[in-house]
Amino acid sequence: NRHKFWETQPVGQFKDVGDSSLPDGPIEPPTPLSEVKQEPYNLPNLYEWITCDINSDGVCTEVYNLLTDNYVEDDENMFRFNYSKEFLRWALRPPGYFKSWHIGVRVKSSKKLVAFITGAPARIRVRDEIVLMAEVNFLCVHKKLRSKRLAPVMIKEVTRRVHLENIWQAAYTAGVVLPTPMSTCQYWHRSLNPKKLIDVGFSRLGARMTMSRTIKLFKLPDSTATPGFRKMELHDVPAVTRLLRNYLSQFIVAPDFDENDVEHWLLPKEDVVDSFLVESPETHEITDFCSFYTLPSSILGNPNYSTLKVAYSYYNVSTKTPLLQLMNDVLIVAKQKDFDVFNALDVMQNETFVKELKFGPGDGKLHYYLYNYRIKHAVRSSELGLVLL
Numbered sequence: 289n290r291h292k293f294w295e296t297q298p299v300g301q302f303k304d305v306g307d308s309s310l311p312d313g314p315i316e317p318p319t320p321l322s323e324v325k326q327e328p329y330n331l332p333n334l335y336e337w338i339t340c341d342i343n344s345d346g347v348c349t350e351v352y353n354l355l356t357d358n359y360v361e362d363d364e365n366m367f368r369f370n371y372s373k374e375f376l377r378w379a380l381r382p383p384g385y386f387k388s389w390h391i392g393v394r395v396k397s398s399k400k401l402v403a404f405i406t407g408a409p410a411r412i413r414v415r416d417e418i419v420l421m422a423e424v425n426f427l428c429v430h431k432k433l434r435s436k437r438l439a440p441v442m443i444k445e446v447t448r449r450v451h452l453e454n455i456w457q458a459a460y461t462a463g464v465v466l467p468t469p470m471s472t473c474q475y476w477h478r479s480l481n482p483k484k485l486i487d488v489g490f491s492r493l494g495a496r497m498t499m500s501r502t503i504k505l506f507k508l509p510d511s512t513a514t515p516g517f518r519k520m521e522l523h524d525v526p527a528v529t530r531l532l533r534n535y536l537s538q539f540i541v542a543p544d545f546d547e548n549d550v551e552h553w554l555l556p557k558e559d560v561v562d563s564f565l566v567e568s569p570e571t572h573e574i575t576d577f578c579s580f581y582t583l584p585s586s587i588l589g590n591p592n593y594s595t596l597k598v599a600y601s602y603y604n605v606s607t608k609t610p611l612l613q614l615m616n617d618v619l620i621v622a623k624q625k626d627f628d629v630f631n632a633l634d635v636m637q638n639e640t641f642v643k644e645l646k647f648g649p650g651d652g653k654l655h656y657y658l659y660n661y662r663i664k665h666a667v668r669s670s671e672l673g674l675v676l677l
C-alpha cells in the first residue's frame with residue numbers, strides 16, 4: 289500500500305502515463321503561504337520531531353550513526369551506504385540551505401534519533417524552465433521501526449517545510465519503482481581492486497578467468513596521460529562554471545549551477561569530492577573537467593574487510609581531451625587514491641565510455657523522480673544531466 293500514499297501526492301500517476309492531454313509542468317499550483325499547514329504533522333505518540341543542527345558535532349554523529357546502521361543496502365544486503373560526517377555536512381549545506389529541512393524523529397523518553405529526512409535547495413532546469421526545487425535525500429527509518437508507516441509522514445513533513453520556503457517542486461531518486469519515474473538509469477562499476485571485490489562478494493571471478501588474469505585485466509597505468517591534467521583550485525571556479533553550464537545545456541534536466549554552486553559542489557574536499565581539469569599547456573585554457581564523490585559502503589558480515597571504498601562519477605565535461613582518455617585518467621587517480629571500485633550511472637555521455645573502460649553493469653537501477661512536476665515523456669538517461677548524492 290506504498291502506492292496508497294503516492295496516489296495521494298502530486299506526482300505523475302501510473303494511470304496518467306501516456307495521457308498526452310496533460311501539460312508538462314507543475315501538477316498543483318503553489319498554495320498561499322498563509323494556507324500552508326503551520327504546525328508539524330502528527331507523529332505516533334512515543335516520538336517527536338527534532339530539527340537536526342548538522343553543524344553540531346554531536347548531532348552530526350547521531351545522524352551518521354543512524355545512517356551507518358539503518359540506511360540503504362544493496363539488493364543482497366551485503367553492503368550499506370556509509371556516508372561520512374564530512375560528506376553529510378557538505379551534502380546538506382549548499383548555498384541557501386535551510387536548517388529546518390534537516391529533519392529528525394526521536395524517541396521522547398530516550399531522545400534516541402530513530403528517523404531522518406532532508407531537503408537541499410537546488411535550481412534545476414527542465415527543458416527551458418528553471419525550477420527551484422528541494423533535492424530530498426537521506427530518508428532513513430531505524431530498522432526496528434519499519435512498517436510503522438513513518439516514511440509517509442516524514443515525506444509529508446519535509447514537503448510542508450519546503451512549502452513554507454515557497455518552494456513547490458522536488459527531485460529525488462530511489463532504487464524502487466514509485467509513481468512515476470522521470471528517468472530510469474542503469475549503474476556500472478569499474479573494478480580497481482578486483483581481488484578485494486571478489487573476496488567480499490561484490491564481483492565474481494569471470495568464467496575461465498584466474499585471479500591473476502583478472503588483476504591484469506583491470507590493471508591501470510601508475511600515472512595519468514593527459515598533459516595539463518591537474519586538481520581543480522579556487523581560481524578555476526569561473527572557468528569551470530562556464531565549461532559546465534555550456535556542457536549541461538544540452539540535457540533535458542540539469543542543475544543550473546552558478547559560481548557559488550560550483551565552488552560548493554565541485555571544489556575538491558578531501559574524502560568527499562575530487563575534481564580535476566585539463567589546462568592547455570599552450571593556451572592555459574580550461575578545456576575539460578571531471579569529478580567524482582566519495583561514498584564508502586560498509587561490508588556486512590565479512591571477517592576480513594569492513595569497508596568498500598567507492599568513487600561515484602559526478603560531473604564530467606570533455607571539449608578537447610577525448611572523454612575516453614579523460615575518464616581513464618580519472619580511473620588512474622581513483623586507483624592512486626586506493627578506491628576499490630568506480631561507479632557510474634548511464635547518465636549524460638557515460639554510456640560512451642563504460643564499455644570501453646571495462647565497467648561491468650550493476651544489478652540494479654536507479655529511478656529519478658520529480659515531485660509536483662509532470663514530464664509527459666520519460667527522459668532517456670542520456671538526456672539526464674543531474675547526479676544526486
Ligand SMILES: COc1cccc(CC(=N)NC(=O)c2cccnc2OC2CCNCC2)c1
Binds near residue numbers: 461463583598600
Ligand atoms: C556497493 O554498496 C551499495 C550500498 C547500498 C546500495 C547499493 C546499490 C545502489 N542502490 N546503488 C546506487 O543507488 C547507485 C549506483 C551507482 C551510482 N549511484 C548510486 O546511488 C547514488 C545516488 C543516489 N543516492 C545513493 C548514491 C550498493
